[in-house]
Every structure is written in structure tokens, then in C-alpha cells.
Amino acid sequence: MAAQVTKDTLIGEMLQQDMGIAAILMAAGMHCVGCPSSAMESLEEACMVHGMNSEEVLSAINDYLAGK
Secondary structure, eight states, rough: OOOOOOTTBBBBHHHHHHHHHHHHHHHHTTTTTGGGGGGGGGGHHHHHHTTTOHHHHHHHHHHHHHHO
């Protein structure tokens, strides 16, 4: 079974799981994935700060992970 993330998954946890997720976040407009404070934000919190739709970003990440 492929790994999945949720809106509550921390950015740091996602990046530890798979660094390929960084490219998805950056393509969506979240260019601060390397910022130390972002590592402790959940996906939902980070999307809210950046005015992004967390459901769309979550879907893109889980689609990527399912395709591995």
C-alpha cells in the first residue's frame, strides 16, 4: 500500500518521507519548503498561509505517492 499524507501531516514529515513532494509544493506556489518554520506546519496550515486550496495540494501529493 502506498504511503499517504493528510492535511494534518507536517511539512517536515512529508519531506522526510519523500523529497519529491518538495517539487509539488513549490510548483503549487509554496516556495518556502526549506524554511525551518515550515517544517513544523501542517499541510493545511501552510496552504492557509499561502492562500492555497489544501484539498488540491493534498490530492496532487497523494497522486504522486500512489504512482511510486
